[in-house]
Amino acid sequence: MKEPHNYAKVGYSMIVVAASLAAVGLIALAIGGDVLYSDNIQRHNTLHFNECKENNFEDKSCEKYLDRINNKISGVYVDLDK
Known part of the structure; x- marks a missing residue:
């Protein structure tokens, strides 16, 4: 009978x-x-989102929210033509 070579x-x-598992352990130790x-x-x-909402998303760092919130489902409308 041949010996199977699937050990590798x-x-x-x-x-x-x-x-x-070692990576998960290192992350757990880090945090x-x-x-x-x-x-x-x-x-x-x-907090950052709420500050952007108060400022009508005019800050440059708030642009990342506009494509996600400017729809009927979110209930937040921002006039982009300003």
């Missing part, structure tokens, strides 16, 4: 799995001290 394929997949990391990012982005 299994070995490579185990290396990929180990590398991905582990700040348990509200994603919450802080979301709060900052919400």
Whole structure:
């Protein structure tokens, strides 16, 4: 009976799995001290959006919102012809 030679394929997949788990572990160590990391990012982005909304999206940094909000579903209309 021939010996199967699929050990290399299994070995490579185990290396990929180990590398991905190591990457997740390193990310967890990097942000582990700040348990509200994603919450802080979301709060900052919400604050920026609300400031843009108050200023009628006239600031240059607010242009990224215009293509997403200027529709009937969002309920936010901005006159782009100004």
